[in-house]
Amino acid sequence: MSVPTHFLPWQQEIAERWLHGKNRLAHAWLIHGLAGIGKRSFALAAAAALLCEQPQGHGACGVCQACKWLTSGNHPDFRRIRPEALALEEGEEAEESAGQTRKTPSREIRVEQIRTLSGWFNTATHRGGWRVAVIYPAQAMNHITANALLKVLEEPPPQTVFLLTTDAPDLLLPTIVSRCRRLPMPVPDAQQASMWLQAQGLADPADWLAAAGGAPLRALQLSQTNDTACPGWLQGFLSAVAGHTPAGPDGSWLATADELERVEPALWIDALQRMFIDLSLAAAGAAPRYFPAQAHIMQQIAGRASAEQLVDAVKWLAQQRAVAGHPLSPKLFIHSVLQRCARACSSTGVTEST
Numbered sequence: 001m002s003v004p005t006h007f008l009p010w011q012q013e014i015a016e017r018w019l020h021g022k023n024r025l026a027h028a029w030l031i032h033g034l035a036g037i038g039k040r041s042f043a044l045a046a047a048a049a050l051l052c053e054q055p056q057g058h059g060a061c062g063v064c065q066a067c068k069w070l071t072s073g074n075h076p077d078f079r080r081i082r083p084e085a086l087a088l089e090e091g092e093e094a095e096e097s098a099g100q101t102r103k104t105p106s107r108e109i110r111v112e113q114i115r116t117l118s119g120w121f122n123t124a125t126h127r128g129g130w131r132v133a134v135i136y137p138a139q140a141m142n143h144i145t146a147n148a149l150l151k152v153l154e155e156p157p158p159q160t161v162f163l164l165t166t167d168a169p170d171l172l173l174p175t176i177v178s179r180c181r182r183l184p185m186p187v188p189d190a191q192q193a194s195m196w197l198q199a200q201g202l203a204d205p206a207d208w209l210a211a212a213g214g215a216p217l218r219a220l221q222l223s224q225t226n227d228t229a230c231p232g233w234l235q236g237f238l239s240a241v242a243g244h245t246p247a248g249p250d251g252s253w254l255a256t257a258d259e260l261e262r263v264e265p266a267l268w269i270d271a272l273q274r275m276f277i278d279l280s281l282a283a284a285g286a287a288p289r290y291f292p293a294q295a296h297i298m299q300q301i302a303g304r305a306s307a308e309q310l311v312d313a314v315k316w317l318a319q320q321r322a323v324a325g326h327p328l329s330p331k332l333f334i335h336s337v338l339q340r341c342a343r344a345c346s347s348t349g350v351t352e353s354t
Contacts, residue, residue, distance in 0.1 A: 003070045003078070005048040005060040008038045009196055010188035010216075015042070015059055018183065019049055026181040027156035030138070030172075031165045033185030036218025039165040040136050042185060044080075046163055047132040051077060066126075077126050079117065081135045083107050109141045114148040121157035131160040138164040139171040146173045153179040187214045211274070211290050230291040233259040234271050237338070238297050241345040253342050257334045265324035265333075269317055272341055276313045279345070283307045301345050313344040 007015040029046075031039045048060035048070050060067050069075040082090075085105035117133065125131045135141075141149065150173065153162065162180075169177060188196075190209060193216040197205035200220055207229035212218035222229065233256050240253040260268050278288035282302035288295050302310070320337055 003044045003048060003073070003080075004041055005045060005052075005062045005067050005071060007045045007059055008041055008216075010192050011038060011042050011045075011185075012058060014183075014185070015046065015049070016057060018046065019055070019057075019059065025161065027160065028153055028162040028180040029164065029183050030169065030177060030180035031163060031183045031185060032167070032169045034187055034213065034215050035167040036212055036215030036221070037185055037187055038217050039167075039185050040134075041217070043134045043136065043163040043165050047078060047134050047161075050130045050132050050161060051075060053127075053129075066129075075126075077129060077131045079120060079133045081109060081113050081117075081133060082137075083109055083140050086136075086140075107140065109135070109145050111142075111145045111148050114145055114152065117152070121152075121160065125159050129159070131157070132163065133160070134163045134165075136165040138166040138176075139168050141172075143173075146176055150176055150179070188216060190214065193219070207293055210292055213274070213290065230294055231268075231271060233263070233268070234275060234291075235294070237341075238275070238294060238301065241342050242297050242300050244297075253338050254335075257331070257338055260334050260338075261331060265330075266321060269321045269324055269337070272337070273314055273317045273321075276310050276317065276341075276344070279305065280307065280310045280314070283310060305345050309344045313341060316340065 031043050033039055045059055048062075048067060049055050051066050051070060052060035053064040053066045054061050060070075062071075066075060070078060083106055085107045088105055120131070135149070153176065156162075164176075164180060166172060169182075193209055193214065194205045196216055197209065197219060202208060202220065202223050205219060205223075208219040208223045209216065211222055211229040226232075228235070236259075237253050237256045240256065274290040278290050278294070278298050279302045281288055282295070282298040283305065284307070288298050291298070317337070320333075324333070
């Protein structure tokens with residue numbers, strides 16, 4: 001996967017301030033903000049700007065030898081550190097291990113990935129320029145990996161800049177956060193995000209942008225994987241708990257359970273959390289934030305559910321998300337979550353914890 005050399009439109013002003021600020025050469029930066037707003041893209045474009053041999057006011061020139069090396073993936077002073085599974089998703093080829101059984105790609109940043117940088121630190125930089133390491137997502141580092149990075153940040157190598165990105169700074173070691181300068185990334189305004197999405201070929205971006213919480217890259221991703229901004233399975237679940245199907249609110253969501261076996265747990269739990277936030281807004285007389293097209297049915301459900309139950313469901317789903325990646329029985333886990341959610345949407349409420 002090539003490295004972008006230009007910042008996204010809503011990042012231009014932040015990038016210019018950062019590139020010309022007196023603190024831009026701090027040895028480590030923590031770039032954080034909402035998922036799907038382009039933090040990774042910013043970090044990679046920032047790396048390109050630091051490595052560029054004739055940078056412009058807006059960042060890297062894109063045409064010098066250093067930029068060509070970077071876009072081809074061959075710059076000697078650049079390292080990209082990410083989980084193996086993410087590297088494969090981004091198009092990097094898997095390493096072959098002779099005589100060894102292929103293991104499931106790791107979703108963590110392994111300690112070896114940090115330790116192997118030691119040799120890189122000890123070599124001279126190309127033409128005396130900068131050396132840049134981009135680490136994403138930083139919360140993918142386990143405790144051992146984080147401590148290995150901490151040792152590096154405590155005595156940073158010369159001419160080296162670390163750019164870490166994260167959606168959740170609170171999940172990082174406080175000692176790592178304290179050794180980085182923080183660079184918060186704001187959510188772009190809706191008009192600017194909509195214009196960018198239209199330029200990417202998304203004709204009617206409003207519902208997609210709402211479903212993504214205002215995050216343009218997330219909205220684009222959703223549009224490429226779903227037919228509608230509110231997934232079909234979620235529409236079916238809402239219809240079921242509203243009692244619009246023959247089986248009624250206690251059983252008709254079972255069809256939804258079958259569909260979710262083919263969906264990554266983090267994705268469907270996130271959608272359910274957003275659904276309950278919308279239901280809570282509807283209960284308070286406000287318009288839904290994430291799924292505005294479902295406002296009518298949301299109002300019906302919220303009208304009979306307890307506002308306390310709806311808020312509790314959001315908190316409970318956050319707990320389930322923490323264990324969603326490794327349930328003992330995926331099918332049982334799905335049924336358990338949907339049953340709890342269906343009860344939270346009913347007038348009888350949740351009678352017991354699952």
